[in-house]
Amino acid sequence: MTLETRRSFNAKLLNSLMAYGLIETLHARHLIADGVRPVIDRWMNDLHTLCKDVKERKINDIEFQAKLEELYRHVDLAELCKLLDLDRVAQTVKYPERGAASVGIDFSKVEGLPQRLVFGRQIFAMKQGRSVVPHGHDNMCTGFIVLKGDFRGRHYERVEDNANHYLIKPTIDRAFKPGECSTISDHKDNVHWFVAESEPAFIFNVHVMGYNPENKKSASRVYVDPMGEKTASGLIVAKKISSAECHKKYG
Numbered sequence: 001m002t003l004e005t006r007r008s009f010n011a012k013l014l015n016s017l018m019a020y021g022l023i024e025t026l027h028a029r030h031l032i033a034d035g036v037r038p039v040i041d042r043w044m045n046d047l048h049t050l051c052k053d054v055k056e057r058k059i060n061d062i063e064f065q066a067k068l069e070e071l072y073r074h075v076d077l078a079e080l081c082k083l084l085d086l087d088r089v090a091q092t093v094k095y096p097e098r099g100a101a102s103v104g105i106d107f108s109k110v111e112g113l114p115q116r117l118v119f120g121r122q123i124f125a126m127k128q129g130r131s132v133v134p135h136g137h138d139n140m141c142t143g144f145i146v147l148k149g150d151f152r153g154r155h156y157e158r159v160e161d162n163a164n165h166y167l168i169k170p171t172i173d174r175a176f177k178p179g180e181c182s183t184i185s186d187h188k189d190n191v192h193w194f195v196a197e198s199e200p201a202f203i204f205n206v207h208v209m210g211y212n213p214e215n216k217k218s219a220s221r222v223y224v225d226p227m228g229e230k231t232a233s234g235l236i237v238a239k240k241i242s243s244a245e246c247h248k249k250y251g
Contacts (some may be wrong), residue, residue, distance in 0.1 A: 005070040008079075027231040033110040034231055040079040045112045046071060051208045053121035054141055061141050061185035063213065068143045072181035076081040080204065081147055083110070084123060087096060090148075093125045098251025100124040100132050100203075123147070126196040133239075133250045134226045135185075135195035136166060138217040142207035144194070149201025151194045156226060157237055159192035166191065166224055167231065186212050191238065191249070197212065227248070 050071060054064040083089075084105060093101050105124040107113055124132055126149075135157055144153075155172035171189050172182065175197075184192055194203065209219035224238040225244040231237065240247075 002169075012215065033172065040076060041082050041111045042078075043075055044083070044107065044242070045108045048113055048117060051206065053119075055118045055211050057211070057213075060187075062188055064141055065183040065185055065188055066143075069181055072143065073179075074177075075145070077145075077147070077179045080145075082243070083114050084147070084204060086147055086202060087224070089123055089125065089202070094131070095125065095127050097251075098201055098247045099130060100126045118208060120207045120209065122196060122205055124194075124205060126199070126201045126203075128185055128196050128199035128201070130195065131195040131250055132242075133246045134191060135221040135246065136191040136222055136224060137186070137220070138222060139186065139212045139215040139219040140207055140209050141183070141185045141211055142205060143191075144203050144205050145181040146176050146178050147202040147204050148178055150198040151203070153182055153195075153200060154193045154199055155182060155189040156191035156236070156238070157170075157188070164240055165228070166222075166240070168226065168233045168238045182199070183208050186215055191226065193226060199218045211221070 013069055047068075052065065053059045054061060059067070089103050093103060095101055101124070104127060105123065107117065107121070107122050134154075136156075143223065153172060153174065153176040154170070156166075156168035157171050158166050159169055160167035168191055176182070176194070182189070182192065184190055217234070221243075223241050223243050224247070226236060226238050227242055228237040228239055
């Protein structure tokens with residue numbers, strides 16, 4: 001059978017399946033040929049491999065950030081939204097009064113992925129004017145990709161970590177549209193803050209915890225106030241605050 005004949009056959013087959021409502025069933029059972037089904041499963045396996053590499057210290061966190069951003073740039077956003085069942089999330093999510101709702105994701109049906117993943121994952125869902133409040137991380141790599149909506153995203157470099165505050169330097173402050181991404185690690189752009197400027201607004205997030213043996217702190221969020229006083233050198237004194245304080249002020 002020639003290549004063109006195969007293409008014609010596959011096209012006719014898919015049209016017939018869609019006509020009889022069978023296409024979703026066959027995809028769920030992985031019965032559609034590789035040449036005609038979405039490549040999102042392979043993309044998810046690449047994501048897991050990358051997260052595994054940084055967790056096992058085969059690459060450092062700066063390399064991880066660059067590779068994750070490159071991976072995000074090449075994802076089929078529409079297929080990712082389908083995999084994440086974003087339409088259902090949009091219909092069922094309960095938005096908090098402040099901040100963002102965190103929605104868990106089940107990847108157990110993705111072909112090739114292990115049952116136990118090395119990365120955490122969730123969808124952050126926000127109303128307009130609400131935010132993923134400003135915070136840094138200890139011993140955690142994380143990366144966002146905007147699924148839907150418009151955001152203002154800000155990042156800061158953690159220059160110095162003190163008992164009650166960070167000294168931070170602004171590094172990113174711009175609009176983020178669907179398909180755009182940003183990343184964090186202990187060593188680059190460690191504090192971030194994303195405000196939804198439209199609604200509904202959704203972000204997909206992955207994170208790898210406990211990857212940095214040099215950081216003896218437990219993997220966690222560190223909530224800060226990025227609107228603190230400036231030092232003579234232009235750095236910002238970002239006071240460490242509680243989650244409740246941060247959400248009350250910036251949520």
